[in-house]
Amino acid sequence: MATFQAGLLYSESHEYIRVEGEFGYIGISDYAQHALGNVVYVDMPEVDDEVTAGEEFGAVESVKAASDLISPVSGTVVEINEALEDEPELLNKDAFGNWIIKVQLSDPSELNNLMDAAKYEAFCAA
């Protein structure tokens, strides 16, 4: 069963963001990794790339599906999780423990458009 970690914000396209000051760590939810199945590849942007809320910044591939990654916020990529290049299955093992990109937020007010864990859980159940 999928878990829903409190303290994170979620988007309808199943990304989460963990906010720490002016930075945010973006990944896919546990619900999303369950739906995808065995992740075999994570397509990530490069450091210094700009991301925009609601627009794709990469993709996650499983054997039989590919899903675009949609950024929940706008900002600049300051770090990517390089461990996923060799071990994409980390997303299956621990989706919340393995963020995909770290972003410097350009407009923190965008966070207001996201769901908390309880709302997101209800959204997934609907």
Place this chain on the structure above:
Amino acid sequence: MFKFFPQTQEDLQEMLSRVGIDSIDALYAQIPESIRFRDEYKLPSEMSEMEVRDLFAKLGSQNQQLTCFAGYGVYDHYTPAVIPQLLQRSELLTSYTPYQAEISQGTLHYIFEYQSMMAELTGMDISNASMYDGTTATAEAMMMAVAAGKKQNKVLVSKTLNVDTRKVLDTYALHQGIELETIAEKDGVTNLEDLKEKLAAGGVAGVIVQQPNACGIIEDFTGFSDACHDNKALLIINSVAADLAVLKTPGEWGADIAVGDGQSLGIPMQFGGPYVGYMCCTEKLIRKMPGRIVGMTKDNREQRAFVLTLQAREQHIRRQKATSNICSNQSLMALFVTIYCSLMGKQGLKEAAQLSYAGAHYLCNKLLATGHFSLVYDKPFFNEFLVRYDGDIDELFSFYMMNGILPGVKMNDGSLLIAVTEKRTKEEIDRFIEALPLVKGVH
């Protein structure tokens, strides 16, 4: 009854009754009568096998069999006897895309070999499972460069690219909204200075050049890859597959994508197809590459096995976000070139290329020695060269045709592009030259 339809009257009755209807016509009850087709098709009456043979023989006799010195992308190479025989193995011929790996190892296995061979020939890391032909593979490479290049939407194409390929590129670019710009030519080869200028203008996702080029000239791509990569553009080299057995490879030139036609690997000309397009690229680009890819894996009995892989890139999963709309590969033709490369092997491919090269240079020298032909460009060429004739080219062309020789491809400017392969014997080439005085009247 008909030989392809096994249903007897008795079968039909039993089947209809199982379905719960009383006539064949009832199967189509859902089609509105206004659009139901109830006429006779205006087609010939059924033909026996002998009659089909006769008709094709009659049509065939209306084609003139010529000794071929024409090229321009399609070459009259030798086909080993083994290949057509093996291609008729109907377990391979009458199968479809290898979805069920457990009963498709034959197909998957040879595609893996094909990919390995094409990667070797081009000097690139990886290959896809093959494409329709060289022109469409080049168009796919163009789209791949634009997709990989994020916001760049321009592709530069050398003036020395085969016009047949260029026209296909123009078509795809028009509908995709890709901006194509032509890199100027200088003395018959791609002008590097012009390329650099156009790259500097920005927005370029890819650069397409050809080897040997449309005039048969072997181009020197020194500096091309640096110029492209300095501007974040991908270098795409279109090459004649067979020539890569000896020529400097796209990999050695620093190409990101290598494409072209595999027809030169022994595939009969058959009036334009089927041939096979190849596409190879660097490992970095594997997930941007269109088409199918076969990979190695294990089965649940710990045996080595082959399977279609990286399918998440493909149209049946990605739908409108796929890197291409290509569904399948040109599998049987990929098998053709795989067997060709297996038979000819490391030495045979080189030997055939060497023979073509020698024959072409022999013919060229003899033609120049007549004093009636001159090379349009004084550049190194491989097995195809562009000459100008000092008389009436149309007259010369017709004369050769009457003598059973297709002397080359007549270009729009009146020059003649002549190709020689390993299939052209010394007698045939000498006949090409000896026939000449007759038309000039200088005996």
Place this chain on the structure above:
Amino acid sequence: MNNRLYGNLIFELSKEGRKGYSLPKNHFGSYEIPTSMRRSEEAQLPECDELTVVRHYTNLSNNNFGVDTGFYPLGSCTMKYNPKINEEMAALPQFQNLHPHQPSSTVKGALALVKLLEQSLCELTGLAHFTFKPYAGAHGELTGLMTIDSYHRSRGDIARKKVIVPDSAHGTNPASAAVCGLEIIEVKSLADGTVDFEDLQRIVAEQGTEISAMMMTNPNTLGLFETRIPEIAKLIHDCGGLMYYDGANLNPMLGACRPGDMGFDVMHINLHKTFSTPHGGGGPGAGPVGVREGLQEFFPVVSPYYGNFGVMMRAYAYILSLGREHIKEVGPLAVLNANYIKESLKDVYELPIDTICCHEFVFDGLKDKSTGVTTMDVAKRLLDYGYHAPTIYFPLLFHESLMIEPTENESKETLDGFIAVMRQIAEEAKTDPELVKTAPHTTPIGRVDDVLAAKHPITTYKQLVNDNN
């Protein structure tokens, strides 16, 4: 197969110094390719004698399954019999040796054949002209959409950039539209898989001036005839759009209904489906595109010559063999065969739409879902019994889609054999589910590890060797 003896790659059979070819001697004197233009490293191609090569590929073929091997009910692929006379005709040297740039006066027979085939296809589809440039079905779709796009552009109607596609359509339709620079609008399907006409009316009312075309198969993906096709065509035409017919499901329409009469303006035909040319393990096929009078001037240059001419020769040989008398029997017999299987199995397999189908139909897995046996398992178990599996997990409308298309060439005995095995598998699912879940058991290899292949791609022999080191 014998994996131990014949499971090698051709590279693993190579030995330095062996050769499998013979070429004439060089009588031209020494002309050497300059060193500066040569590749520095040799291509590592195999070195094998002729018999080794012949055995290798002959044995590979033994690990494969084709229509000639056995029943191949792969839905939406029309795996009909590929007549041998087609092959003989395509191999005629009088056609094989023609260069595509040969002057037309020397290729009259080949050009006549192109014309004859075009006339036949026009007659069979109710359209006016065909281009043979497209190399395959997907290529045909692209060509057809480009034709439509150019038609709208020529009229200055440049806002028409949207293509309506049923949500049940094959993924290639939206992908082709995207490659053509067009946007997709999905129209909903009703529970029976046919187009939701009300939803279509809504789309046309809202976006009619931007509609380039509507793209459909008929019968649709579920094998059902779209009864409202005349109304759909009128709706699209009235808003200025054109109707595109995806010829993937043309086979059942032979002898029954022509796309041109249904109201379609542009279509492609998969010669490798309806006109019996071999699928060749994935290709080459051919996807000629037909249009109504007046649209032919918008045919794009999507390939240089006459398309896959060799495939066209096979298709014409097929049309001649059947003639007008038998080509009209193709559709009805294919449809009867499909309905016969459907009716014989619907008590044990879930049939979501219980009506007369055309050439194919879709089960949604086994009727008894309590066993845990999936469509994948049924498909794999079929391989044990010597049948190719149907198309599985497509269409996406159902979770456990199992799509069966028998074609007109299969005898009642073959169908009865298949039906018996399908019933047997349903029985096994109850009595011995593990047997089915772990199938296949008798094939050269067992189920493969897809994840390993995708996570760690090894796609060439060189990578394989490096990986072992």
